[in-house]
Amino acid sequence: MKRRIISLLVGATLSLSGLAWAKPLNVVFVSSGPFDRYQTILEHTAYGLERIGLIERVPKRFEVEGISSRPIWDWLAQNAGGDALRFLPDGFYSYDWDPARRQSQREAVLKRIAERKDVDLILTVGSPAGVDMARAVNTVPVLSIGSSDPVRNGIVKSVDDSGKDNVHAVILDEFYRWQVQRFHSVFHFKKLGLLVVEGLETRSGVAESEAVCNELGVGFEKVTYSVGTGSEDSDFKALKAGLEALIEKGVDAVFFPEVRCPNDRFQEFLEVMTSRGIPSFSQVGEEPVSRGILMGVGEGDMRSYGLFEAKVIAKVLEGVSPRRIGQRYSHNHGMVLNLKTAMQMGWKPPLGMLLTVEKTFATHQPQVR
DSSP states (O other), X not given: OOOOEEEOTTSOEEXXXXXXXXXXXXXXXXXXSOOHHHHHHHHHHHHHHHHTTSSSOOOSSOOOSSXXXXXXXXXXXXXXXXXXXXXXXXXXXXXXXXXHHHHHHHHHHHHIIIIIOOOOEEEEESHHHHHHHXXXXXXXXXXXXXXXXXXXXXXXXXXXXXXXXXXXXXXXXXXXXXXHHHHHHHHOOSEEEEEEETTOGGGTTHHHHHHHHXXXXXXXXEXXXXXXXXXXXXXXXXXXXXXXXXXXXXXXXXXESXXXXXXXXXXXXXXXXXTTTOOEEESXXXXXXXXXXXXXXOHHHHHHHHHHXXXXXXXXXXXOOGGGSOOEEOOOOOEEEEXXXXXXXXXXXXXXXXXXXXXXXXSOOOOOO
């Protein structure tokens, strides 16, 4: 096959035939803060990059503690291999959901670009990081690989046009709509409850979920709770109190953007719902379902999502302007189900549903990260 060398947007070169890179692109990662879904997105983007040959290896599963993406980034920096991308060991930046840290980390990235000039590609997760990098950076590709609504939050101009040549954001095509609709099609709930960590409503699909509930003609309630008080016990009490507050408001189904609950208290947490026959749904992949949440988004959908992101990165490496790359991602609509939780709440899943779900869990598995 004839070797074809393409000049990259940032100065490196790619041989399409052999995926041999004259200069790996230096990549940094800017996170708005710790979040289960951001962890999952980075993980599956790495799987996608391995699948198309841009990195050499990823583990079967990233076994890390907590919800920070930092351990995954560190592993990639040390072990990913390949000649296309270099995940900089000191290239992980996190705002930690803190305004003061947001300013300092933003300034650190911009200073690095201006002075050290060693950044060729920026990956962001979360709206704050995506907005900052998209607005302030003009000379380096900025890819928002995870944000609940990049258009509404100002990362990109529209679904079909990022508004800047160096900017791209994946647009989740009706991400919350299909989840709420699918959940409702199974349980026909009359009022949906959404339990959200205080201050993180914008990345939890509050407005979108409520809008879908209005269209379905069902009620909607949101309750926020605080975490990070310094005590795991107090965080759990806040989580449980928030859940009980939703139930007191009359919800008969609960939607979870994330579940911050220690393993040894998870059964106590579930009991609040299962004892009342209240179904639960997780937005962030299969792990919360493996722990005991009743239903959730399938892992296959996240593999597809990660492959989509990997292909965007590949196009940037080929020299395509990020603005020219399609931003719409359509879901596979894969679902997972926990049969033990179904049994505990006295619900027998229809046979048709069992035949179509991506995966079922017969036990409650402890969280491994």
